[in-house]
Amino acid sequence: MNTTRGGDAGEGERTGCGVRRDEGCVLSAGSAPPAPDGAPTTPVGTEPGRIDPRVLPMGTTLRFAVLVLVMVVATIGMVNSMFALAPWDDKEILCKFAAGFDPNLRMADSMRLDIRGLRELKDCAPAGAVVKNLPGIVGAVLVLLSAAALYAWLPRWKSRRGRVIPLDEADPDGELRAELMRLVATARLRTVPAFVVDPASLDAGAVVFGRAGRHTVCLHAGLLAAWRGNADGRAGFHAVVLHELAHLRNRDVDLAYAVTALWRVFLALVVVPFTVLYGGSFVAAQFFGAFYGGDAVFWPAGRAGVLRALASALFMVLLVVLARADTLRHRELYADADAVAQGAQRQVWDGARDRGPLVVPTFLHQARSRVTALWSTHPSWAVRRRSLADPAALFSLGTEQMFLIGWAALVSAHTLSGLWGTTAATWATALPTAVLVTLAVWRSLAYAEHHGLRRPDGLRPGLALGLGLACGELMTGITSGAGWLPEHPEILLALLACAVLFTLWTVACARLRTLGGASLRRAIWPSLLASCLLAAAGVDWWLRFGFLYLAGDILTGAGLQQQMIQSFPGPWSEHTTELDWFTATMPQAAMLGTSTLFAGATMVLWAFPLVLWLRRTRVHGPAAGLRSAVTAGLLGGVVCLAGLVGVMAHMHTWQPPIGASNGTFSMLYLWWAATAIWAGVALTGAVVAVTSRYRWLPRALVAAGVAQSVALVGKFALGSVDGCLGPLRTLAHTCHWVPGPSWLITQPLAGLVLPSVIGAALVAVAARGAVAALRLRSPARQPRPAPTAPSAPVRPSRTRSLVTLGGLALLIAVAAVGPVAIAGQQRAKAQTPSALTPPPPPPASERIRTLQLLAWYTLSGKRDIRQLTAHYGAFRKQLDSVVQAAQSRPHELVRFDSHRLRSTCAALTTDATTARRLPIPDRDLQAPWSSWLRTTLDASRNCVKLVDSNRNDPRENDTMLKALVQGYTRSATALGPVVRQVEAATRLWPQWARTDKGR
Numbered sequence: 001m002n003t004t005r006g007g008d009a010g011e012g013e014r015t016g017c018g019v020r021r022d023e024g025c026v027l028s029a030g031s032a033p034p035a036p037d038g039a040p041t042t043p044v045g046t047e048p049g050r051i052d053p054r055v056l057p058m059g060t061t062l063r064f065a066v067l068v069l070v071m072v073v074a075t076i077g078m079v080n081s082m083f084a085l086a087p088w089d090d091k092e093i094l095c096k097f098a099a100g101f102d103p104n105l106r107m108a109d110s111m112r113l114d115i116r117g118l119r120e121l122k123d124c125a126p127a128g129a130v131v132k133n134l135p136g137i138v139g140a141v142l143v144l145l146s147a148a149a150l151y152a153w154l155p156r157w158k159s160r161r162g163r164v165i166p167l168d169e170a171d172p173d174g175e176l177r178a179e180l181m182r183l184v185a186t187a188r189l190r191t192v193p194a195f196v197v198d199p200a201s202l203d204a205g206a207v208v209f210g211r212a213g214r215h216t217v218c219l220h221a222g223l224l225a226a227w228r229g230n231a232d233g234r235a236g237f238h239a240v241v242l243h244e245l246a247h248l249r250n251r252d253v254d255l256a257y258a259v260t261a262l263w264r265v266f267l268a269l270v271v272v273p274f275t276v277l278y279g280g281s282f283v284a285a286q287f288f289g290a291f292y293g294g295d296a297v298f299w300p301a302g303r304a305g306v307l308r309a310l311a312s313a314l315f316m317v318l319l320v321v322l323a324r325a326d327t328l329r330h331r332e333l334y335a336d337a338d339a340v341a342q343g344a345q346r347q348v349w350d351g352a353r354d355r356g357p358l359v360v361p362t363f364l365h366q367a368r369s370r371v372t373a374l375w376s377t378h379p380s381w382a383v384r385r386r387s388l389a390d391p392a393a394l395f396s397l398g399t400e401q402m403f404l405i406g407w408a409a410l411v412s413a414h415t416l417s418g419l420w421g422t423t424a425a426t427w428a429t430a431l432p433t434a435v436l437v438t439l440a441v442w443r444s445l446a447y448a449e450h451h452g453l454r455r456p457d458g459l460r461p462g463l464a465l466g467l468g469l470a471c472g473e474l475m476t477g478i479t480s481g482a483g484w485l486p487e488h489p490e491i492l493l494a495l496l497a498c499a500v501l502f503t504l505w506t507v508a509c510a511r512l513r514t515l516g517g518a519s520l521r522r523a524i525w526p527s528l529l530a531s532c533l534l535a536a537a538g539v540d541w542w543l544r545f546g547f548l549y550l551a552g553d554i555l556t557g558a559g560l561q562q563q564m565i566q567s568f569p570g571p572w573s574e575h576t577t578e579l580d581w582f583t584a585t586m587p588q589a590a591m592l593g594t595s596t597l598f599a600g601a602t603m604v605l606w607a608f609p610l611v612l613w614l615r616r617t618r619v620h621g622p623a624a625g626l627r628s629a630v631t632a633g634l635l636g637g638v639v640c641l642a643g644l645v646g647v648m649a650h651m652h653t654w655q656p657p658i659g660a661s662n663g664t665f666s667m668l669y670l671w672w673a674a675t676a677i678w679a680g681v682a683l684t685g686a687v688v689a690v691t692s693r694y695r696w697l698p699r700a701l702v703a704a705g706v707a708q709s710v711a712l713v714g715k716f717a718l719g720s721v722d723g724c725l726g727p728l729r730t731l732a733h734t735c736h737w738v739p740g741p742s743w744l745i746t747q748p749l750a751g752l753v754l755p756s757v758i759g760a761a762l763v764a765v766a767a768r769g770a771v772a773a774l775r776l777r778s779p780a781r782q783p784r785p786a787p788t789a790p791s792a793p794v795r796p797s798r799t800r801s802l803v804t805l806g807g808l809a810l811l812i813a814v815a816a817v818g819p820v821a822i823a824g825q826q827r828a829k830a831q832t833p834s835a836l837t838p839p840p841p842p843p844a845s846e847r848i849r850t851l852q853l854l855a856w857y858t859l860s861g862k863r864d865i866r867q868l869t870a871h872y873g874a875f876r877k878q879l880d881s882v883v884q885a886a887q888s889r890p891h892e893l894v895r896f897d898s899h900r901l902r903s904t905c906a907a908l909t910t911d912a913t914t915a916r917r918l919p920i921p922d923r924d925l926q927a928p929w930s931s932w933l934r935t936t937l938d939a940s941r942n943c944v945k946l947v948d949s950n951r952n953d954p955r956e957n958d959t960m961l962k963a964l965v966q967g968y969t970r971s972a973t974a975l976g977p978v979v980r981q982v983e984a985a986t987r988l989w990p991q992w993a994r995t996d997k998g999r
Contacts, residue, residue, distance in 0.1 A: 637710020
């Protein structure tokens with residue numbers, strides 16, 4: 001049974017409840033409330049009104065949209081990479097080299113260089129990312145236009161004269177057309193497609209093709225012969241035609257051909273040229289010493305980047321092929337289900353067999369069949385028969401799709417972030433990711449509820465999603481620098497942990513959501529919105545802050561600790577450990593706490609399950625567990641307050657006296673108060689998760705949120721009467737009611753502890769996994785009673801579960817302390833504030849230094865030298881003319897042309913100011929250059945000031961002229977070495993000499 005490619009086959013199907021497809025199935029008025037999580041459910045036949053999972057779309061359209069996004073984004077990145085191989089034609093790369101960039105540096109040092117030279121780079125680099133990505137944008141437009149042309153041309157090629165004939169030629173009496181019209185009416189199509197016959201195809205199949213509004217069903221000659229044969233042949237004819245019409249009814253033909261056209265164009269116009277160019281560049285540089293463009297600049301530092309780019313391209317091709325094939329196979333299974341629902345006989349599928357010779361099934365044959373089935377766009381007949389008998393595969397949380405979604409999300413996010421900015425990239429990638437994951441979760445749970453099966457927990461899909469995110473980050477290579485991996489790849493575990501938490505949370509909220517008379521399609525909307533917000537917050541955090549930790553603690557290495565010491569003076573040398581932890585965690589926590597998006601997502605994380613739980617109690621009566629979760633949260637808040645009391649008692653022992661500087665004291669107090677609340681909230685979540693039998697994640701989140709709220713309210717109350725607490729007095733010295741100052745300290749504290757709920761959720765997942773692993777190892781574990789469902793779930797492997805849960809706990813724990821561990825590794829255990837100054841980056845090689853000098857000379861140095869020497873030359877001419885006039889007229893008073901002198905001095909001021917914006921990357925040359933510019937700037941400013949004052953003081957005039965003469969004479973000392981070094985560098989890099997002629 002031949003079928004087309006692509007499409008959304010999950011919509012427009014009749015439900016088992018017999019309601020309209022836009023309404024869905026509802027719980028009957030007398031149905032019992034859903035069982036707690038983990039409790040057995042009854043089969044669908046024992047309780048009317050069960051949820052029908054077919055009312056939810058399968059998300060095929062969105063999957064194809066993700067594939068399109070991946071290919072378009074990859075086009076932009078690949079085309080930009082192909083045009084960026086010549087660094088002298090890329091002003092942004094020139095600016096980085098001029099600012100001291102060295103491709104052989106550690107990535108952390110390069111990022112710190114960007115931070116230190118931010119002003120210089122901003123003044124140097126072109127404004128706007130559109131100019132930088134213009135080749136990629138043009139390439140993406142050309143690819144889309146070519147794909148559109150191919151999409152319009154493919155149906156014409158398939159229906160060309162000579163390959164197919166009109167139906168009337170094969171059906172002169174019209175009997176076949178009448179039968180086809182009856183089947184079209186059965187399929188309930190709004191428009192009647194055209195029918196043609198392929199006389200050269202002798203198999204009993206058909207295919208549908210075309211574009212929007214103009215579809216054609218091509219019937220093979222063997223299918224017509226079957227229709228004219230016996231009853232079995234007519235049954236096969238009906239099944240094949242209904243299957244093809246189901247594709248039209250599900251509106252997947254247009255999507256299939258559009259994605260296929262885009263894929264072929266992308267492969268031919270982007271992937272192949274990119275692979276040839278980068279592969280050829282690598283082979284030439286590695287084995288023949290021949291360089292194209294920037295290879296000579298970045299080699300051998302760029303070896304890993306070139307190979308990573310090639311591997312990323314090939315890996316992306318593999319993923320797109322597999323994801324496209326998987327989506328097309330699922331589309332075929334849905335068309336089969338539709339055909340049977342519309343009257344096709346199941347015996348047609350039961351009697352069908354796959355093509356090919358019959359062979360004895362061996363291990364190699366089975367392995368080859370499994371591998372080839374991965375990229376086949378049509379499922380085997382055995383798979384089709386199993387799907388018709390039990391369509392569980394259509395509703396399961398597929399790990400392959402989850403991996404692709406995670407990989408596509410992060411690769412697209414990084415590319416779009418450089419093109420549109422972080423905010424636009426966040427929403428463009430987070431929305432489809434969250435929608436696909438949420439739809440998959442709801443469909444899987446609805447199917448399990450429909451058939452009385454064990455409901456999935458979301459652990460394996462979450463791990464697959466996290467692995468896809470981590471793999472996508474590694475493939476981008478943004479933080480890898482000249483190495484194969486980032487300096488701290490363990491930070492990728494944070495992506496894995498957050499992905500697992502996201503899927504577990506989505507599953508938990510879906511389990512809490514009861515319909516209460518509402519349709520399933522309407523019931524999913526709040527969960528979709530909440531999951532989109534959470535996904536957007538997570539992607540935004542990673543794009544702004546999280547990925548930087550892969551290269552190390554950038555802020556600490558860039559001098560944040562020294563800035564803290566200068567801004568908040570005090571005995572920091574006695575608190576170096578706290579300073580390490582403070583600079584590694586507090587800046588990010590503070591930035592997250594002040595983000596509206598992140599604050600909203602944190603509230604949704606625990607408040608949304610609470611709202612669903614409260615609504616559940618209103619519909620079905622009191623729910624077990626909610627009251628205990630709130631009670632645990634109150635007790636957790638008390639634990640947090642106990643920690644705050646301990647912090648206040650400790651800080652009171654060295655409270656500064658009135659009038660003394662308390663910068664260090666205040667910051668440490670804020671740090672320890674936030675630490676106490678974080679610890680209390682995390683402990684609350686872990687204890688509740690471990691002690692709960694069901695709904696452990698919603699319970700832990702609600703308890704953590706309540707504990708955090710109680711702690712903040714209690715901190716505000718304690719701060720309002722701080723001076724009255726005696727041995728707990730911390731900031732105040734007299735007993736008064738001071739809510740204003742208390743709010744000033746509680747407000748930043750609230751921002752610091754706001755992410756503690758997420759930390760508590762991660763700790764809860766880790767604790768639950770550790771306890772589950774210990775229970776699996778316990779030999780005395782009592783088996784649970786068997787469920788009443790007809791098909792008992794297969795017991796998982798103890799070893800596999802132990803490794804999964806224990807490993808997950810370890811990964812989350814490592815990810816949680818990763819930033820702090822990095823700070824401890826990268827910074828020596830200094831005991832004095834002077835030792836906290838970050839070391840300068842290591843010196844570059846001679847080849848890179850000359851390249852940096854040429855980049856500086858090309859962008860700024862050449863222009864600045866010409867301007868300064870020209871205006872100093874004008875001053876020298878004025879001075880010579882005055883000297884000659886004084887010698888020719890010794891008894892007369894010779895005057896300078898004040899207007900002309902002021903104009904020259906003003907020009908020198910502008911030239912010196914401009915030249916100081918981008919210093920020479922060579923330290924030996926920069927010292928005399930900077931000194932000369934300083935002399936020039938002081939002399940020229942004094943000249944302008946003196947001329948404007950109209951004070952004709954001979955002594956002041958003589959001092960001003962001597963300063964200008966001094967600047968003129970020192971120009972040879974400053975410029976001579978620069979010019980000689982530039983000439984030598986030009987001989988080493990002849991490309992720059994050629995490009996310099998055109999500037």
